[in-house]
Amino acid sequence: MSRIVIIEDEERIASFVSKGLAAAGFTTAHARTGAEGFELAMAQDCDLVILDLGLPDTDGYSVLERLRGSGSHVPVIILTARTSVEDTVASLESGADDYLGKPFRFEELLARVRLRLRGKVHATEGSSLAHEGIVLDPLTRTVTVDAREVELSAREFALLAELIAHPGHVLSREQLLSRVWGYDFDPGSNVVDVYVRYLRRKLGHDRIQTVRGAGYRLAKRR
Structure with missing residues (x-):
């Protein structure tokens, strides 16, 4: 209960x-x-x-x-x-x-x-998610990047989980607002862009790709 x-x-x-x-x-x-x-x-x-x-x-x-x-x-x-x-x-x-x-x-x-x-x-019940050296464990709420543990806030963790659950897919700001923040409309804020910047600082600036006019996706290593 x-x-x-x-x-x-x-x-x-x-x-x-x-x-x-x-x-x-x-x-x-x-x-x-x-x-x-x-x-x-x-x-x-x-x-x-x-x-x-x-x-x-x-x-x-x-x-x-x-x-x-x-x-x-x-x-x-x-x-x-x-x-x-x-x-x-x-x-x-x-x-x-x-x-x-x-x-x-x-x-x-x-x-x-x-x-x-x-x-x-x-x-809690989900298994670990991995993409290009990033490993996210929902059970322990931990994230590692190339075996280096990175500390994320609850919102950063949720945003990364959404991106890593859809490898290769471009997720629009509207989709991320709905799935991560629970909003079915744009409240007139650049909150998604702000949190993408937070993640880039912690994961590496080349880890999240901006697709102009479409949204964001996790980048593939070259």
């Missing part, structure tokens, strides 16, 4: 989400502050985090950055009243897996929870 940590200071919303998730077969833990939520999210049995941005002790961005900075790859869904494009993009670029504005329908939140947990199960 998956355990979900809800970091939300509004008791009414937290209770509503917790009861709904319990009815759907999940176990939950509730934190009212960012500090408490961080500790719960770092626990071994945490499978997903639902995070509000407006917390009494700190900003939700800080909690997210601490999680990713500590090496946690736990899926994080932002649930907040801040619904501007800027907040949405900032959350995704900081390492969130999904973003849902308040007010919200519980059915939509539940669908997003199930989607993120299903992706986590697939990654």
Whole structure:
């Protein structure tokens, strides 16, 4: 049974989400502050985090950055009243897996929870992926390049996994936004290009090829 940590200071919303998730077969833990939520999210049995941005002790961005900075790859869904494009993009670029504005329908939140947990199960059960000296292991969340281990953020790891799962294929920015960031539309950000640059710095600038007007693909060695 998956355990979900809800970091939300509004008791009414937290209770509503917790009861709904319990009815759907999940176990939950509730934190009212960012500090408490961080500790719960770092626990071994945490499978997903639902995070509000407006917390009494700190900003939700800080909690997210601490999680990713500590090496946690736990899926994080932002649930907040801040619904501007800027907040949405900032959350995704900081390492969130999904973003849902308040007010919200519980059915939509539940669908997003199930989607993120299903992706986590697939990654855990999957075998290693390899391409031209790059080896990605979803089970241990490690990446090596020519036998040299490279540390990636959760979003960088997900982007590389998508590229390496389609060797030789050109993936458009729209496809990558949908599959890696969960967006079926372009939020008006160059987030894909930014993360491709991050990967190039860590893997080697010649590892990812830009196909002008089409998208990106992993390059073949000559």
